[in-house]
Amino acid sequence: MRIAVPNKGRLHDPTLSLLERAGLHVEETADRQLYADTVDPDVTVLFARAADIPEYVRDGAADVGITGLDQAAESGGVADSASAAADDDLVDLLDLGYGSCKLVLAAPEDGDIERVADLAGGTVATEFPAVTRDYLDRVDVDADVVTVTGATELTPHVDMADAIVDITSTGTTLKVNRLAVIDDVLDSSVRLFARPDVVDDPKVGQVLTAFESVLAADGRRYLMMNAPKQRLDEVKDVIPGLGGPTVMNVEADENGNGMVAVHAVVEERDVFATISELKSVGATGILVTEIERLVE
Ligand SMILES: Nc1ncnc2c1ncn2[C@@H]1O[C@H](COP(=O)(O)OP(=O)(O)OP(=O)(O)O)[C@@H](O)[C@H]1O
Ligand SMILES: O=P(O)(O)OC[C@H]1O[C@H](OP(=O)(O)OP(=O)(O)O)[C@H](O)[C@@H]1O
Numbered sequence: 001m002r003i004a005v006p007n008k009g010r011l012h013d014p015t016l017s018l019l020e021r022a023g024l025h026v027e028e029t030a031d032r033q034l035y036a037d038t039v040d041p042d043v044t045v046l047f048a049r050a051a052d053i054p055e056y057v058r059d060g061a062a063d064v065g066i067t068g069l070d071q072a073a074e075s076g077g078v079a080d081s082a083s084a085a086a087d088d089d090l091v092d093l094l095d096l097g098y099g100s101c102k103l104v105l106a107a108p109e110d111g112d113i114e115r116v117a118d119l120a121g122g123t124v125a126t127e128f129p130a131v132t133r134d135y136l137d138r139v140d141v142d143a144d145v146v147t148v149t150g151a152t153e154l155t156p157h158v159d160m161a162d163a164i165v166d167i168t169s170t171g172t173t174l175k176v177n178r179l180a181v182i183d184d185v186l187d188s189s190v191r192l193f194a195r196p197d198v199v200d201d202p203k204v205g206q207v208l209t210a211f212e213s214v215l216a217a218d219g220r221r222y223l224m225m226n227a228p229k230q231r232l233d234e235v236k237d238v239i240p241g242l243g244g245p246t247v248m249n250v251e252a253d254e255n256g257n258g259m260v261a262v263h264a265v266v267e268e269r270d271v272f273a274t275i276s277e278l279k280s281v282g283a284t285g286i287l288v289t290e291i292e293r294l295v296e
């Protein structure tokens with residue numbers, strides 16, 4: 001199975017970290033620019049531009065791909081589940097949670113365009129012409145779309161366009177270019193995409209599970225402690241969430257009192273408060289560790 005992964009840009013590093021954490025270590029090879037092997041002999045990585053990845057997956061050069069929903073939407077249809085997918089759709093298997101941004105319609109602050117209807121007969125510049133045309137159809141506004149390959153924010157100030165559809169996250173770029181958001185066009189984040197014909201492939205399922213286990217471990221910690229056996233119920237009451245803890249008998253303390261070792265997964269945000277509560281019910285030797293993966 002081949003996974004297409006961004007070769008540069010802001011999505012490259014987080015995607016490689018995700019592969020590492022999922023246990024799919026990418027081997028260093030001379031050819032790393034294009035292809036790389038992973039520790040799994042059945043999984044290879046293809047490095048491509050974020051914008052090209054959807055096409056690589058649709059065409060079969062790769063089976064699954066990791067890139068922004070904005071790029072997948074620009075390249076054609078995207079389906080949530082395989083059952084609803086047409087042959088040429090990409091199936092959005094998993095939201096990987098990073099690369100969050102929005103495509104927005106924006107126009108010069110203090111200009112004539114205050115709402116999308118004001119664009120009728122006007123021009124919109126964008127790196128996302130297909131998404132923009134879909135959007136204009138959806139809101140039933142007849143405007144021209146011009147495609148640019150960068151610096152979209154400048155076009156309204158040089159009379160190339162009345163408005164733009166572009167990526168925003170902090171809003172800094174729009175602000176610096178004195179552009180105001182008129183409407184939201186698409187919420188995006190990085191997803192794992194597959195062709196409908198490979199969705200049921202066991203290897204794809206295995207990769208999906210590995211990524212899900214990384215996401216499940218995020219923001220959670222593993223707590224280990226010893227506690228007096230007779231206070232186990234109090235300890236259990238203190239440990240929040242995620243099912244019952246694992247309890248193991250350990251040797252009695254020096255006074256012959258029964259002791260247990262208790263292990264539990266807790267939300268990171270609860271760790272601070274939980275530790276003082278655990279101490280107050282007699283827990284000792286409390287260890288907090290990170291979790292690499294959690295298969296639920
Ligand atoms: N400011 C941002 N905040 C969050 N995610 C973003 C932002 N800009 C882009 N993205 C996401 O990252 C994807 C790729 O953007 P990136 O800028 O890394 O690639 P690129 O523009 O193709 O590469 P480069 O800018 O290096 O030529 C976008 O399609 C989008 O999903
Ligand atoms: O709302 P903001 O936080 O300002 O982010 C939005 C900007 O980020 C991206 O550009 P990028 O930094 O990738 O530069 P690029 O134009 O070279 O791709 C995007 O194209 C916007 O211009």
Ligand SMILES: [Mg+2]
Pocket residue numbers: 009
């Ligand atoms: Mg960019």
